[in-house]
Amino acid sequence: MHNVVVLGSRFGGSATAYWLSKLFERREITVTIVDQWTLMTYRPALVRVAAGHPAQADNWHIPMVRRYQRAGFRFIRDTAYQIDPRAQKIHLATHPPLPYDTVFVATGADPAWEAIDGLGPHHGGVCEDYLARQTAYALSKTAGPIVVGVGPLYYSGSPVRLRASLDVPALEVAFLLDAWLSKHRRRQDIPITVITPACVPGESLGPKSQAILTRELERRQIQLIAESKVEQVGDSHITLYPQRVIKADQMIWIPPYHGSQLARRSGLDDGWGWIPTDKYCRHEKWSNVYAVGDINRSALPKLGHIAMLQAKVAVHALWAAMHHKSAQPFTPFVLHVIWTGHGRGLFTLSDILYGGKRDWVYFGAPASLAKTAFNASYRFFSGWMPIMP
Numbered sequence: 001m002h003n004v005v006v007l008g009s010r011f012g013g014s015a016t017a018y019w020l021s022k023l024f025e026r027r028e029i030t031v032t033i034v035d036q037w038t039l040m041t042y043r044p045a046l047v048r049v050a051a052g053h054p055a056q057a058d059n060w061h062i063p064m065v066r067r068y069q070r071a072g073f074r075f076i077r078d079t080a081y082q083i084d085p086r087a088q089k090i091h092l093a094t095h096p097p098l099p100y101d102t103v104f105v106a107t108g109a110d111p112a113w114e115a116i117d118g119l120g121p122h123h124g125g126v127c128e129d130y131l132a133r134q135t136a137y138a139l140s141k142t143a144g145p146i147v148v149g150v151g152p153l154y155y156s157g158s159p160v161r162l163r164a165s166l167d168v169p170a171l172e173v174a175f176l177l178d179a180w181l182s183k184h185r186r187r188q189d190i191p192i193t194v195i196t197p198a199c200v201p202g203e204s205l206g207p208k209s210q211a212i213l214t215r216e217l218e219r220r221q222i223q224l225i226a227e228s229k230v231e232q233v234g235d236s237h238i239t240l241y242p243q244r245v246i247k248a249d250q251m252i253w254i255p256p257y258h259g260s261q262l263a264r265r266s267g268l269d270d271g272w273g274w275i276p277t278d279k280y281c282r283h284e285k286w287s288n289v290y291a292v293g294d295i296n297r298s299a300l301p302k303l304g305h306i307a308m309l310q311a312k313v314a315v316h317a318l319w320a321a322m323h324h325k326s327a328q329p330f331t332p333f334v335l336h337v338i339w340t341g342h343g344r345g346l347f348t349l350s351d352i353l354y355g356g357k358r359d360w361v362y363f364g365a366p367a368s369l370a371k372t373a374f375n376a377s378y379r380f381f382s383g384w385m386p387i388m389p
C-alpha cells in the first residue's frame with residue numbers, strides 16, 4: 001500500500017485528507033495526518049472575535065480527528081520537526097520518525113513578528129484565537145486611537161506581486177470595529193487607522209472591489225495609510241518611514257509572513273521559506289513532496305480558499321500519477337467575502353491578479369450571509385463539506 005502522510009490539519013491539510021478519502025480506494029493507500037492540535041482554529045471567524053466578541057473565540061475550535069478516523073485514517077498529535085526527503089522520513093518531536101511514500105505539506109506560514117523592530121504578539125493580533133480574544137478584551141477598555149497594522153509579505157520568484165502579508169482580514173477588522181463602536185456610541189471618540197504596505201486596499205482583489213473598499217473606508221472615516229513602511233513599533237506608537245509617528249491606544253496586527261521554519265530546516269524551501277512547486281503543487285525537485293496552502297510559494301494571496309484549491313489539485317495529481325492519467329494544473333482565482341459590518345459584505349470572484357479578465361463583485365447583505373453560511377457549514381462538517389471548492 002502507498003503510504004501517504006499529510007502534515008497540517010487546517011484548510012490545506014483537511015482538504016487534502018478529504019480528497020484522499022474521495023479519490024482513493026481504502027486498499028490503495030494508508031493515510032496519516034499529523035498536527036500539533038486536534039482542534040482547528042478557524043481563522044476567518046476571528047475577525048469578529050477581535051472586533052468586540054471575545055467569548056466567540058471558543059466557538060471556533062473545530063474538532064477534526066473524528067472525520068479522519070471515520071475515513072480509516074490515522075491521526076498523530078505531534079510537531080513535525082524536519083522532513084528528510086532523501087530518507088523519505090519525517091522527524092517528529094515526540095514520536096519515532098514517520099516514513100512516507102508521498103507527503104503533503106500543509107503546515108502554513110510562520111508569523112515574522114521580529115521582522116519589524118519592536119513588534120510582537122503583545123501588541124495585539126487576530127491570527128490565533130488567544131490573540132483575538134485578548135485583543136477584544138483590551139479593545140473593550142480602549143478610549144483612544146486604534147491602529148490595524150499589516151506586515152509585509154517576504155517572497156520572491158513569482159510574477160504575482162503582493163506587498164502585504166494579507167490585508168483583507170485587517171480591513172474586515174477595521175469595518176467590524178467601526179460598526180461595533182458605532183453601536184456602542186464610542187466611535188466618535190475613537191479614530192481607526194489601517195496601515196498597510198499594499199498600494200490599494202484589497203490588493204489581491206480586483207479593481208472593482210478595491211474601488212468599493214476605498215469608498216467605504218472614506219465614507220466611514222477609517223483612515224488608510226497605504227504603501228507604508230513601518231520602522232519601529234512601541235507600546236503606544238508606530239514609527240513610519242520617513243519620520244511619521246502614529247499614536248495608538250490599541251493595535252491589531254496581521255504580522256509579516258516569511259515562509260516556514262519547517263520548510264527551511266528540511267531544505268525544501270526556495271531560500272525565502274516557501275516551498276517551490278510545479279503547477280500540480282509538486283515540489284520542483286522531490287516529486288513525492290507536495291505543498292498545499294500558505295506554505296506553497298504559488299499560494300498567493302495566502303487564503304484558505306487557495307489552500308483548498310491546491311489540496312484538490314495536489315491529490316488529483318497524485319491519483320493521476322498512480323493511475324496513469326493526466327491531471328488538471330492549479331489555476332488560481334480569488335474567491336473571497338469581506339464582512340463590512342452592519343450586515344453587509346463584499347463578495348469578490350476575480351482572476352485579475354493572475355492576468356485574467358474576470359472581476360465579479362457584489363456588495364450587500366447576501367454576501368455577508370453567504371460568508372456566515374460558509375463558516376457555519378465548514379464548522380458543522382469539520383471542513384469536509386458536501387460541496388468542496
Ligand SMILES: Cc1cc2nc3c(=O)[nH]c(=O)nc-3n(C[C@H](O)[C@H](O)[C@H](O)COP(=O)(O)OP(=O)(O)OC[C@H]3O[C@@H](n4cnc5c(N)ncnc54)[C@H](O)[C@@H]3O)c2cc1C
Pocket residue numbers: 007008009010011012013034035036037040043044045046047078079080081106107108109126127166169262292293294295302303304305306307336337
Ligand atoms: C484573521 C484571519 C482571517 C482570515 N480570513 C480568511 C477568509 O475570510 N477567507 C479565506 O479564504 N482565508 C482567510 N484567511 C487566510 C486563511 O486562514 C489561511 O490562508 C489558511 O488558514 C491557510 O491554511 P493552511 O492549511 O495552508 O495553513 P494554516 O491555517 O496555517 O494551518 C497549518 C496547520 O499546520 C499545523 N502545523 C504547523 N506547523 C506544524 C508542525 N511543524 N508540525 C505539525 N503541525 C504543524 C498548525 O497547527 C495548523 O493546524 C484569514 C487569515 C487570518 C489570519
